[in-house]
Amino acid sequence: EVQLVESGGGLVQPGGSLRLSCTVSGFNLRSHWMNWVRQAPGKGLEWVGNIEHDTNEKQYADSVRGRFTISRDNAKNSVFLQMDSLRAEDTAVYYCATVVPGAVDSWGQGTLVTVSS
Amino acid sequence: DIVMTQTPLSSPVTLGQPASISCRSSQSLVHSNGNTYLSWLHQRPGQPPRLLIYKISDRFSGVPDRFSGSGAGTDFTLKISRVEAEDVGVYYCMQMTEFPWTFGPGTKVEIK
Numbered sequence: 001e002v003q004l005v006e007s008g009g010g011l012v013q014p015g016g017s018l019r020l021s022c023t024v025s026g027f028n029l030r031s032h033w034m035n036w037v038r039q040a041p042g043k044g045l046e047w048v049g050n051i052e053h054d055t056n057e058k059q060y061a062d063s064v065r066g067r068f069t070i071s072r073d074n075a076k077n078s079v080f081l082q083m084d085s086l087r088a089e090d091t092a093v094y095y096c097a098t099v100v101p102g103a104v105d106s107w108g109q110g111t112l113v114t115v116s117s
Numbered sequence: 118d119i120v121m122t123q124t125p126l127s128s129p130v131t132l133g134q135p136a137s138i139s140c141r142s143s144q145s146l147v148h149s150n151g152n153t154y155l156s157w158l159h160q161r162p163g164q165p166p167r168l169l170i171y172k173i174s175d176r177f178s179g180v181p182d183r184f185s186g187s188g189a190g191t192d193f194t195l196k197i198s199r200v201e202a203e204d205v206g207v208y209y210c211m212q213m214t215e216f217p218w219t220f221g222p223g224t225k226v227e228i229k
Contacts, residue, residue: 035218037166045158045166045209047218059216062118095165102154102213103171110165 002026002106004096009111012086020081020111022096027106029053033099034072034079038092039110046092050099051079064090086115119143119212121221129229136197138224140210145190147214154213157186157195160223161206169208170195202228 008020022034035050049060051070058070069082079096093110120143130136146153155173158166168177170186173193183198197204205228210221 044207044223045160045211045220047220050218061217102152102175103156103168103177104158104211104213105168105171105177107165107167 002098004098004106004108006094006096006108006111009094009113011114011116013117014087014115016086016115017082017084018086018113020083020094020096020113022079022081022108024077024079024096024098027098029072029077029079030074034070035097035099035104036070036079036081037095037097037104037107038090038113039095040089040092043092048081048094083113086113088115091115118217119146119215119219121210121212121219123208123210123221123224125224126222127225127227129227130197130200131229132202133199136200136204136226138195138208138210138226140188140193140195140221142191142193142212146212147190153189155186155188155193156211156213157184158209158211159204159206160209161203164206166209200226200228 003025005023012018036048051058067085072079093112095110097104097107122141124139146155157170160166169180174186185196187194207223207225209223
C-alpha cells in the first residue's frame with residue numbers, strides 16, 4: 001500500500017524557517033517525481049513545486065521561488081521542503097504527493113504550517 | 118501562467134441524478150508530445166484530494182465508472198452519471214502541461 005506521511009508543520013513567526021518531511025512507503029521513491037501542494041485555510045489548491053526522480057531538477061511556483069527548496073533522500077524514502085523567509089500568506093496545509101505522467105496520483109494527509117506572530 | 122476556470126462554482130445536486138462540471142484553460146493544454154495533461158481531483162471535507170481522472174478521460178485505479186471526463190484543447194468536462202452521497206465535496210481540475218502547474222478554483226458539490 002502506498003503511504004505518504006508529512007511531518008514538521010507547526011507555528012512559526014514571520015521571517016522564520018521550517019523544514020517539512022514526507023516519508024513514503026509502498027513504492028520505489030527512486031522512480032517517482034514528487035511534488036508539494038498547499039491549501040490555505042478554506043481555500044483551493046496551490047502547486048508549490050516538484051523534484052524529478054532522475055536529474056533531481058526542481059521547479060517552483062513563483063510565489064515560493066527563492067524562499068523554498070525541495071530535496072530528496074531516496075535512501076531514507078523521504079522528500080523535504082525547506083521553507084525560509086516565511087510569510088503570513090504561506091499559512092496552509094502542505095501536502096506531498098507522487099507524480100506519474102499526467103497526474104498527481106497519491107497524496108499524504110498533509111501537515112499544517114501557521115505563520116503568525 | 119495558464120489560468121484554469123471552472124463552472125459552476127457551486128452545484129446542488131439530487132441523489133441519483135447526473136452532474137456536470139466544466140473547466141476551461143486560458144490556453145491549449147496540448148503538450149508538445151501530443152498528450153493533454155488535464156486531470157480532475159475530488160476532495161472531501163477534512164481529507165486530502167484524490168485523483169479521479171487524468172489525461173482528460175483516463176479513470177484512475179479504483180474510481181467508479183460513473184465518473185467520466187471529456188474535452189479537448191481548452192474546454193473540458195467532468196460528468197457524474199448518477200450522484201451518490203459520497204460524491205459530495207470539492208472538485209478541482211488541474212493542468213500539468215506547462216509549469217507552473219495550476220488548479221481551477223474548485224466546484225463545490227452538495228446534495229439538495
